[in-house]
Amino acid sequence: MKQTIYILSILGSLSMYSQGCSDAGFCSVGNTFTDELNTSKNQLDFGGIIGGGEADIFYISPYVTYTRNFSESFTMSAKVTYSQASGDFGTRGQFGDAFLTGNYTFKEKKDKTWSTLLGFKFPFTSSNAKINGVSLPLDYQASLGTFDLIAGVGFKYKKWFFNTALQLPVFNNNKNSYFDEYSASNDFSSTNLFERKPDVLFRTTYTIQNNTKFTFKPNLLFIYRLGEDTYENLAGNRTSIDGSDGLTINANLITSYAIAKNKILEASLAFPFVVKEERPDGLTRSFTAGLIYKYAF
Amino acid sequence: MILNLNTTAMVKKGIYLLVALMFFSCEKEGEFTRQEAQQQNIIINSNEDLVELYAGTFVPTAGISVTGKAKIYQQGTTRFVSLENFTISNAPDLKVYLSTTAAPDTFVNLGNLTAATTYTIPTQVDLTVFTYVLIHCQQYNHLYAIANLN
Numbered sequence: 001m002k003q004t005i006y007i008l009s010i011l012g013s014l015s016m017y018s019q020g021c022s023d024a025g026f027c028s029v030g031n032t033f034t035d036e037l038n039t040s041k042n043q044l045d046f047g048g049i050i051g052g053g054e055a056d057i058f059y060i061s062p063y064v065t066y067t068r069n070f071s072e073s074f075t076m077s078a079k080v081t082y083s084q085a086s087g088d089f090g091t092r093g094q095f096g097d098a099f100l101t102g103n104y105t106f107k108e109k110k111d112k113t114w115s116t117l118l119g120f121k122f123p124f125t126s127s128n129a130k131i132n133g134v135s136l137p138l139d140y141q142a143s144l145g146t147f148d149l150i151a152g153v154g155f156k157y158k159k160w161f162f163n164t165a166l167q168l169p170v171f172n173n174n175k176n177s178y179f180d181e182y183s184a185s186n187d188f189s190s191t192n193l194f195e196r197k198p199d200v201l202f203r204t205t206y207t208i209q210n211n212t213k214f215t216f217k218p219n220l221l222f223i224y225r226l227g228e229d230t231y232e233n234l235a236g237n238r239t240s241i242d243g244s245d246g247l248t249i250n251a252n253l254i255t256s257y258a259i260a261k262n263k264i265l266e267a268s269l270a271f272p273f274v275v276k277e278e279r280p281d282g283l284t285r286s287f288t289a290g291l292i293y294k295y296a297f
Numbered sequence: 298m299i300l301n302l303n304t305t306a307m308v309k310k311g312i313y314l315l316v317a318l319m320f321f322s323c324e325k326e327g328e329f330t331r332q333e334a335q336q337q338n339i340i341i342n343s344n345e346d347l348v349e350l351y352a353g354t355f356v357p358t359a360g361i362s363v364t365g366k367a368k369i370y371q372q373g374t375t376r377f378v379s380l381e382n383f384t385i386s387n388a389p390d391l392k393v394y395l396s397t398t399a400a401p402d403t404f405v406n407l408g409n410l411t412a413a414t415t416y417t418i419p420t421q422v423d424l425t426v427f428t429y430v431l432i433h434c435q436q437y438n439h440l441y442a443i444a445n446l447n
Contacts, residue, residue, distance in 0.1 A: 090329075091325040126436065128436055131324055133409055134329065134330040
């Protein structure tokens, strides 16, 4: 039984990171929503995600997460992401963001469990990485360069799990200097001194468990960008990017295998099937595939 | 107890590895970022007259070292800024601006300062109004050098 609970708790970590995600961390905010079921005090996750994006860019995005259960109700997680993009501009890899999140879970009542989440995202870069002095579009940047507040609510009922969250940029340190006008490529929008708008996320997940070793979690992730992103044009005027607001919907399937009582191997496949008209933020993955090793101690 | 010690050692190793990786980033040029391509200047057509329209000598701001001149040429319908005998202190994100004043308030961004010495001026720019060439660090919003065009 303990093992079953453990597997369920681990599977709550939806490490999906497809097209619509503002970043890897935001799309896996579900992680700490269910970690309260974990019977261990500490957990380390080592993940690697590959993906394909616009203009044939290929991504490799490893990350590491440490989660500490302070009590049955309260957990905190720290996550660090790295991202490497390869395409016609070359290859550029950097550390992306650090996420610090706290999760409080209320006591279960009649199969219903509520939880809340509060977190912050800190960028390691100002989103202005270059190659040979050439400014790169955001598709090649490891972070959007914003300090964000993340707040959310989760609700679990039997095999269903729903969560919603807001990602609010509170301080913008994006210093990107990419201009379409001066680029050899026509595939990317100008994103000079880019400013992004907040995102609202809603996810619904269903758990299928056939035996104690394998568990499947198909889920849908809806992300709505609340306004149009902007950039500073050649004349230094802030300009809205038409079509950069709106809805993205991702489909994701997570398969988890329990290697041992405290070790889980998890595979995820995700792809978007509704996308925004314009995606200047560089989150243009057409698919992602992830493999994550989780160790509790 | 042994398990706890092993776990602590593993976490410590993980932290050391993470700190080491913090300083790691990789970079490899591609088709659009080849070094040779960044050094290419505007091709001057020898069959057309090259007319010098304006010129100014660069003056540094405090703590900056700069030498050289900015000149504006026209050939046919193409106008461009040429940086001649130009050197400047290193900085991470220098841009070439055409500006209406000696400060980067109303300007046109001509792009990154690279090994190339010529920068095309958009056709709609009125050179009787934009009378300064500035070298400006956009990332840290710091002005490096000013050339007043005459």
